[in-house]
Amino acid sequence: MNRASDSLISVYRDRILHDSIYKVLIWLGLPVVLVQLVNVSYNIADAFWLSRYSTVALAAPRQVWPTLMFFQALAMALGAANQSLISQYIGAKMYDEATKVIKQYLTISTSFGAILGISYYLLRPILFSSITAVPQEIYNDVLGYSSIISIDLTLSYFGLCFTTILQSIGDTKRPAIINGISAIINIVLDPLMILGIGPFPRMGVIGAAIATVIARTSGGAILVYIVLKKFSFLKISFTSNIDAFWIKSMIRVGLPILLMNTLNSTAFMFQLRLINIFGVAASTAWGIGFTIIDIADAMMWGLTQATAIVIGQCLGAQEINRAKLAAKASNTIVGLSLMAGSILAYMIRDNIISLFLSNDDPLSTSIYIETERFLMWALGTLPFFGLFFVGMSVGRGSGHTLYPTIIGIVRLWIIRIGLGFLLSSYIGSIGVWMAFGLSNIFSGIASLIWVNRGGWAKPIIKRH
Secondary structure, eight states: OHHHHHHHHHHHHHHHHHHHHHHHHHHHHHHHHHHHHHHHHHHHHHHHHHHHHHHGGGGHHHHHHHHHHHHHHHHHHHHHHHHHHHEHHHHOOOOHHHHHHHHHHHHHHHHHHHHHHHHHHHHHIIIIIISSOOHHHHHHHHHHHHHHHHHHHHHHHHHHHHHHHHHHHHHOHHHHHHHHHHHHHHHHHHHHHHHTTTSSSOOOOHHHHHHHHHHHHHHHHHHHHHHHHHHHHGGGOOOOOOOHHHHHIIIIHHHHHHHHHHHHHHHHHHHHHHHHHHHHHHHHHHHHHHHHHHHHHHHHHHHHHHHHHHHHHHHTTTTTHHHHHHHHHHHHHHHHHHHHHHHOOOOOOOHHHHTTTTTTTTHHHHHHHHHHHHHHGGGHHHHHHHHHHHHHHHHHHOOOOOHHHHHHHHHIIIIIIHHHHHHHHHTHHHHHHHHHHHHHHHHHHHHHHHHOOOOOSOOOOOOO
């Protein structure tokens, strides 16, 4: 690697390792937070325009999300495992090793993306009829939306590689800006394609899906161009040389995350089935409620991503105490931010719920009541969910992912699904919402204990 390329990466590395830990977390996390806020605006706009098409149509994207998450589980696992390796190699100034990891990551991720995208398209009728039991009122909308989104699934495996590369280096600004541009494109296209404005026909949920694919494909293309141009010294390409250490690292770091994401998404499908049992009003309340929750937890995503980057590079540079300090600082920032976000979301919940309802729709009253019940149990427990997410990020950055995975499994399968099924059998849909809140409290406390003990604070990379 030449001096210019070494210097380019060292700028990020030195700041991560030597600047104030709070400043570093904000510096890395703020761009992603801002984009998440833009994405929240997109989610709200998407739900709003779909509600203008049909009140219950806004439930369709949320019905698709758990099944899509199942097929994206491998992408998330590969991303987390490779971020651990790339960030730690960069922290250790082993840039050639980082490049080898990138090539193997790109090759395997792209290959699986094509396979899983086709599989999702073929299997989705079974998923929505037999597993999540989508209400008949929105079944055709869900099937149509998912057919288009299967394209986005395939492309996401390729695009996530380039986001992971930049974030592992310490550059969160460019991915954030590009994701923001993508979200803005989506916001602009939504009303045109959903309602049929201008040259576009009235397409409803199909239009929402097409707008999403166009926006994300455009953003992904820009991201790939920037990475290949700005970091050309990495010589990113596909490779047929997949070495044993990389495979072992994927199994050690990625397998627990793959297991957790697979079980999580399956749990979300069963949770959705529980909700759908109570009819389309409960299904729509779930869609509206999560739109409001998105406002409260927008702070979480960027800041916890920053946590994984800082911990990975600190451990690679043998800065163990600094890695522990980063984890504790992240818990403080995320916990307080989500507390403030939850309070704000609760204060304006009535106005937002009403935004998606029509006085002419006979289901509006039922949907409003269900959404209120959901938010009562969800918003107050979001700070605990933030602590759990910090624990997950600590696991990704350090490469020690088993314990957070166990917490995640208990959170969803024992509390949300098991307890939710039991409670809903006696007290109806409110039992599902209660289990949602209790699962957040459990996972937050358990993660906080694990992070504070510090057993994760040791690198996993191989030194020569």
